[in-house]
Amino acid sequence: MxxxxxxxxxxxxxxxxxxxxxAGAGSLALYGCQPSAGGSSxxxxxxxxxxxxxxxxxxxxxxxxxxxxxxxxxxxxxxxxxxxxxxxxxxxxxxxxxxxxxxxxxxxxxxxxxxxxxxxxxxxxxxxxxxxxxxxxxxxxxxxxxxxxxxxxxxxxxxxxxxxxxxxxxxxxxxxxxxxxxxxxxxxxxxxxxxxxxxxxxxxxxxxxxxxxxxxxxxxxxxxxxxxxxxxxxxxxxxxxxxxxxxxxxxxxxxxxxxxxxxxxxxxxxxxxxxxxxxxxxxxxPLAGTDGLIPNLERWPLSDLAVRRAISLGVNRKQVGGATGSPPATSVTGLPMPAYTSSIAPAYKGVDFTQDVAKARQTLEDAGYTKGGDGYYHKGGKRLEFSITFPSAYTDIASRVQVLVSQLKDIGIKLTIDTTTVTDINTLTAKGDFDSTMGYPVDSAPRAFSYYNDTINPNLYYPIGKATPTYQNIERFKNDEAAQLFKEYPKATTDAQRQQILDGIEKIFVENLPWIPMFYWGxxxxxxxxxxxxxxxxxxxxxxxxxxxxxxxxxxxx
Incomplete structure (x- = not known):
């Protein structure tokens, strides 16, 4: 269910x-028509x-x-x-x-x-x-x-x-x-x-x-x-x-x-x-959800945690979200703030994403990536490059992605655009036929657990090629500790027990960055x-x- x-x-x-x-509905040119003093009829x-x-x-x-x-x-x-x-x-x-x-x-x-x-x-x-x-x-x-x-x-x-x-x-x-x-x-x-x-x-x-x-x-x-x-x-x-x-x-x-x-x-x-x-x-x-970069964790280079961390460190979230008037994601837990303040683990209260391009580059170099003559990092003879797939009709996502292309280039990562149709996007992401995409195609109940359950529950993992029937965990995150916590949560009978389990899930999210929060929607x-x-x-x-x-x-x- x-x-x-x-x-x-x-x-x-x-x-x-x-x-x-x-959110990307076209801008409107409305001139000359002032509202009457009495409002509507x-x-x-x-x-x-x-x-x-x-x-x-x-x-x-x-x-x-x-x-x-x-x-x-x-x-x-x-x-x-x-x-x-x-x-x-x-x-x-x-x-x-x-x-x-x-x-x-x-x-x-x-x-x-x-x-x-x-x-x-x-x-x-x-x-x-x-x-x-x-x-x-x-x-x-x-x-x-x-x-x-x-x-x-x-x-x-x-x-x-x-x-x-x-x-x-x-x-x-x-x-x-x-x-x-x-x-x-x-x-x-x-x-x-x-x-x-x-x-x-x-x-x-x-x-x-x-x-x-x-x-x-x-x-x-x-x-x-x-x-x-x-x-x-x-x-x-x-x-x-x-x-x-x-x-x-x-x-x-x-x-x-x-x-x-x-x-x-x-x-x-x-x-x-x-x-x-x-x-x-x-x-x-009012802020109700978080969107961001969703990686395919079974395809290089986004399968490499160092790459995901470098992206998270290097991007300017204010600019990415600002391309369409969306506020930047702040909490490292990915939870929409301030709506979910009471659900944040003590260790992460007030801990926000910060941009540090130098640290992003250092993260890649520490992981064995070297800068090539083309301005991009390489490893094992392969350029640090991946594509992002989204429907060409979604012009607002295109605006955000253009910003992301430029920002990732600055830290030595090449991002290419791979557009598709509105009809095909769900099929591609459900089967894992993508390097990355943007958004998160779920409609979570307004609870912190539901938010994580829909996006990173390892018990909802499906191998590449087999479609996820509910569009959950499309990045295909696997983690034994997380899988056990998600199984234990329904058995908890007190709020304190539920929050303790949630604290553990948040820790895994922060440390593993299974997807990269970018901006909030309302x-x-x-x-x-x-x-x-x-x-x-x-x-x-x-x-x-x-x-x-x-x-x-x-x-x-x-």
């Missing part, structure tokens, strides 16, 4: 190589939300991709405005997840049993009482119809000892998969149990437990109105109008021109393009405070700023 998939599998929720493509109790969709059919089945419900869906773990999960997973304040339909939970039996206590007094928008039976029905359906199980949730049994309690059992310790387990949208049994094939169910008039419900729908937009019988305090913003745009450029134009109040899109040159247009405009991308949020306040921000980082129900419930009319 894993959250990792091809980076091209699920649109905005997938990172790694795809993240590069999204609609009264002060209505916010217009810019979404991305080229398939706005009236389908609200929360388990199907590329449907209208996707327009109102933040990401796995944050539910949507109609259907809700058991827990809201916090991707900004890591580890501080928010009780939702489940008010409490606990693990037992060596992390093979998860008990969730549910909220009382919850009702579906048709007035029917919500209960544990709805939860059991939903998860049983996911198990019966794997095509709906987008989060890869695996369990042995799910039962309801009472109307307000659900118990999951697992064949093996599964606490490390918590974020996926509790993130499924919950649907009403009294409606969905009559559906013969939920994989084809359009759910055109959704009945949920969420803070909003569908009122109007068209091919271009949909209107959600406040659920007046919501089980939590009612939203103060009475209506959300979602407008569909086919790409980042359309979303950005709407935000810049004041036609939309809230969105979640990358904006090139945001200071000039967006923020300078109005004092009410805000843009924040989740982009854009909003105007002309009509509403209460959005998360760097000063109040309580949750992700992309459109989601947690934030919507905290908003207040301006």
């Amino acid at each position: 894993t959250t990792s998939q091809s980076p091209l599998a699920s649109g905005m929720t997938r990172r790694g190589l795809l993240a590069g493509a999204l 609609g009264g002060s109790d209505t916010l217009t939300v810019a979404g991305q969709s080229d398939n706005l059919a009236r389908t609200f089945n929360p388990f199907l991709p590329n449907t209208a419900q996707g327009l109102t869906y933040a990401s796995p773990g944050q539910g949507n405005f109609i259907y809700e999960p058991l827990v809201q997973i916090n991707t900004v304040d890591i580890g501080h997840d928010i009780p939702w339909l489940a008010k409490a939970w606990r693990w037992s039996d060596g992390n093979k049993t998860l008990t969730c206590d549910l909220q009382s007094g919850v009702k579906w928008t048709d007035g029917t009482a919500f209960s544990a039976d709805d939860v059991v029905f939903t998860y049983t359906m996911l198990k019966k119809f794997p095509a709906l199980n987008m989060l890869g949730i695996e369990f042995t049994t799910v039962t309801a000892p009472s109307p307000t309690q659900v118990v999951f059992t697992f064949a093996t310790p599964s606490e490390q998969f918590f974020t996926n387990i509790v993130s499924s949208a919950i649907v009403p049994k009294h409606i969905w149990s009559t559906v013969k094939d939920p994989t084809k169910y359009v759910d055109s008039d959704p009945v949920g437990t969420g803070p909003y419900q569908l009122k109007q729908f068209s091919a271009q937009s949909l209107l959600l109105v406040r659920n007046e019988n919501y089980w939590q305090a009612k939203a103060q913003i009475k209506q959300l109008r979602f407008v569909a745009y086919k790409d980042n450029e359309g979303m950005t134009n709407a935000l810049v021109q004041g036609q939309a109040d809230w969105g979640g899109t990358y904006i090139a040159n945001a200071e000039k393009t967006y923020l300078s247009r109005s004092k009410d405009y805000h843009y924040w991308a 989740t982009y949020g854009n909003w105007s405070t002309a009509k509403a306040t209460g959005f998360p921000s760097p000063d109040n980082p309580y949750f992700s700023p992309v459109p989601n129900p947690v934030v919507a419930l905290r908003l207040k009319p301006a």
